[in-house]
Amino acid sequence: xxxxxxxxxxxxxxxxxxxxxxxxxxxxxxxxxxxxxxxxxxxxxxxxxxxxxxxxxxxxxxxxxxxxxxxxxxxxxxxxxxxxxxxxxxxxxxxxxxxxxxxxxxxxxxxxxxxxxxxxxxxxxxxxxxxxxxxxxxxxxxxxxxxxxxxxxxxxxxxxxxxxxxxxxxxxxxxxxxxxxxxxxxxxxxxxxxxxxxxxxxxxxxx
Amino acid sequence: xxxxxxxxxxxxxxxxxxxxxxxxxxxxxxxxxxxxxxxxxxxxxxxxxxxxxxxxxxxxxxxxxxxxxxxxxxxxxxxxxxxxxxxxxxxxxxxxxxxxxxxxxxxxxxxxxxxxxxxxxxxxxxxxxxxxxxxxxxxxxxxxxxxxxxxxxxxxxxxxxxxxxxxxxxxxxxxxxxxxxxxxxxxxxxxxxxxxxxxxxxxxxxx
DNA sequence: ACCTGAACACCGTTCAAGT
DNA sequence: ACCTGAACACCGTTCAAGT
Numbered sequence: 052x053x054x055x056x057x058x059x060x061x062x063x064x065x066x067x068x069x070x071x072x073x074x075x076x077x078x079x080x081x082x083x084x085x086x087x088x089x090x091x092x093x094x095x096x097x098x099x100x101x102x103x104x105x106x107x108x109x110x111x112x113x114x115x116x117x118x119x120x121x122x123x124x125x126x127x128x129x130x131x132x133x134x135x136x137x138x139x140x141x142x143x144x145x146x147x148x149x150x151x152x153x154x155x156x157x158x159x160x161x162x163x164x165x166x167x168x169x170x171x172x173x174x175x176x177x178x179x180x181x182x183x184x185x186x187x188x189x190x191x192x193x194x195x196x197x198x199x200x201x202x203x204x205x206x207x208x209x210x211x212x213x214x215x216x217x218x219x220x221x222x223x224x225x226x227x228x229x230x231x232x233x234x235x236x237x238x239x240x241x242x243x244x245x246x247x248x249x250x251x252x253x254x255x256x257x258x
Numbered sequence: 259x260x261x262x263x264x265x266x267x268x269x270x271x272x273x274x275x276x277x278x279x280x281x282x283x284x285x286x287x288x289x290x291x292x293x294x295x296x297x298x299x300x301x302x303x304x305x306x307x308x309x310x311x312x313x314x315x316x317x318x319x320x321x322x323x324x325x326x327x328x329x330x331x332x333x334x335x336x337x338x339x340x341x342x343x344x345x346x347x348x349x350x351x352x353x354x355x356x357x358x359x360x361x362x363x364x365x366x367x368x369x370x371x372x373x374x375x376x377x378x379x380x381x382x383x384x385x386x387x388x389x390x391x392x393x394x395x396x397x398x399x400x401x402x403x404x405x406x407x408x409x410x411x412x413x414x415x416x417x418x419x420x421x422x423x424x425x426x427x428x429x430x431x432x433x434x435x436x437x438x439x440x441x442x443x444x445x446x447x448x449x450x451x452x453x454x455x456x457x458x459x460x461x462x463x464x465x
Numbered sequence: 466a467c468c469t470g471a472a473c474a475c476c477g478t479t480c481a482a483g484t
Numbered sequence: 485a486c487c488t489g490a491a492c493a494c495c496g497t498t499c500a501a502g503t
Contacts, residue, residue: 069486090476101488102477112477170377172438186440209458216441217428217455224431225423231379233393234423248424251416251462258461276467297495308469309496319496 070108072098074118081163091115116167117179123164124185130157131192143200144257148249150193151222155245158226159238165230169223193219197256206256217252277315279305281325288370298322323374324386330371331392337364338399350407351464355456357400358429362452365433366445372437376430400426404463413463424459 076097080089087093091112095102109115134153138146158165167173174182194215200206206214225248228234229241236244283304287296294300298319302309316322341360345353365372374380381389401422407413413421432455435441436448443451 088476091478092476103479103489104487106478107486169434169438169440213451213454214458216432216435217458220431220435220441220455221424221428221459222431223435224427224429226431227376227434228423228427228430231376233376234427244420247420248427251421251424251459252428253462254465255458255460255462258465295495298497299495310470310498311468313497314467 069098069100069104070118073105073108073115074122077115077119078163081166089116113173114178116171117173117182119164119167120173120182121179121185123161123168124182124189126161126164127154127157127168128185128189128192131189135192135196142205143196143203144205144253147193147196147200147218148246148253150196151218151249152242152245154222155226155229156241158223159229159241162230165226169227190215190219200256207258209256214256217256218249221248221252276305276307276311277325280312280315280322281329284322284326285370288373296323320380321385323378324380324389326371326374327380327389328386328392330368330375331389331396333368333371334361334364334375335392335396335399338396342399342403349412350403350410351412351460354400354403354407354425355453355460357403358425358456359449359452361429362433362436363448365430366436366448369437372433376434397422397426407463414465416463421463424463425456428455428459 073094076094077089079097080087080093089112091105092102094115095105105115109118130153131150134149135146138149141149173179194211197206197211197214197218201208201211222245225234225245229236280301283301284296286304287294287300296319298312299309301322302312312322316325337360338357341356342353345356348356380386401418404413404418404421404425408415408418408421429452432441432452436443
């Protein structure tokens with residue numbers, strides 16, 4: 052029926068923004084939580100085009116998934132930036148904690164994006180270098196706060212890289228375990244719980 | 259050719275230990291690192307039987323993967339136990355650190371097992387409760403050391419559960435990021451690197 | 466009891482068209 | 485330029501047999 056709707060909406064032979072429509076159909080499939088796998092054919096079906104039409108916009112299925120991942124990374128970076136915006140005057144530690152909380156919340160609130168972003172290694176063949184750039188930018192947000200905390204004399208002078216990886220690993224690990232329900236947390240308690248888990252690392256970095 | 263070999267080895271109509279053969283063929287496929295997906299047909303092909311034969315032993319593909327995961331959890335638990343064995347007289351902190359290092363090393367050295375264990379949620383429908391039991395046992399090993407450290411007055415009296423999740427999240431997150439090469443570490447440096455990442459959490463728990 | 470074989474409804478991807 | 489349709493070599497799973 053999604054197919055029928057899409058077909059009604061356009062009078063022309065051309066779709067208009069097929070590329071975007073395909074990306075969001077892919078997201079819908081995963082977000083709906085059902086057991087439906089993301090397939091090129093199902094995605095095209097939802098958009099209301101022949102499955103071959105997708106090849107105009109994506110070289111193959113992996114390229115479509117890479118587009119989903121790219122959108123996800125951009126959304127994550129935006130979320131992290133927006134998290135910091137109202138905290139301009141807060142101390143670096145609180146800002147770092149807020150980043151960790153926002154990161155985990157993003158994963159839990161966008162499980163479809165997150166799984167594509169961190170599930171398979173899409174850039175295995177170096178086909179999508181943009182993905183590496185975006186990860187680097189997200190990393191940079193975290194690293195910036197850790198450097199600021201160190202500059203303010205609040206954090207020990209460990210190598211920044213290792214400090215970032217400690218925090219990132221913890222946030223990513225918790226998010227992943229929550230997504231596969233190995234750790235069960237009610238959404239309303241997520242932020243507080245994340246703070247509890249982050250507390251030891253942050254305390255440890257302080258020494 | 260694997261098929262031919264298997265066919266030669268047995269003279270009888272029956273395979274002997276088909277179930278086990280299937281589980282290990284599945285592992286071989288993922289371990290080989292190639293892009294070959296684990297399919298019931300490919301697994302059966304490697305063992306040298308008709309793909310329908312697998313259904314004698316596994317209700318469906320998910321059940322086969324669950325068997326792989328089960329074996330993985332048992333191996334992980336064994337690894338953790340063996341890690342603690344020579345450290346009976348060490349202090350709880352060192353034992354906990356050793357567990358974290360062993361956990362990450364297990365993931366990196368058994369990527370096939372690890373991905374099946376923590377990738378999809380195989381027990382979604384409650385079909386494989388054994389998997390939950392085994393995760394619980396692995397969790398118990400970690401929890402035991404944290405409780406011991408607390409009892410020895412070395413760790414602050416935080417709730418054990420949250421302390422375990424901090425350490426587990428960090429180890430799991432680091433392992434996952436290393437597996438998808440978001441964090442790149444040479445195998446020879448893995449243990450030392452893991453210790454560096456764990457250091458802040460362990461220090462934080464100490465306060 | 467254990468394995469096979471044909472059949473069905475799905476895939477991704479290629480090639481050769483249609484508008 | 486953009487989309488379609490038939491075809492190919494794959495899937496998982498079901499049903500009806502073979503030894």
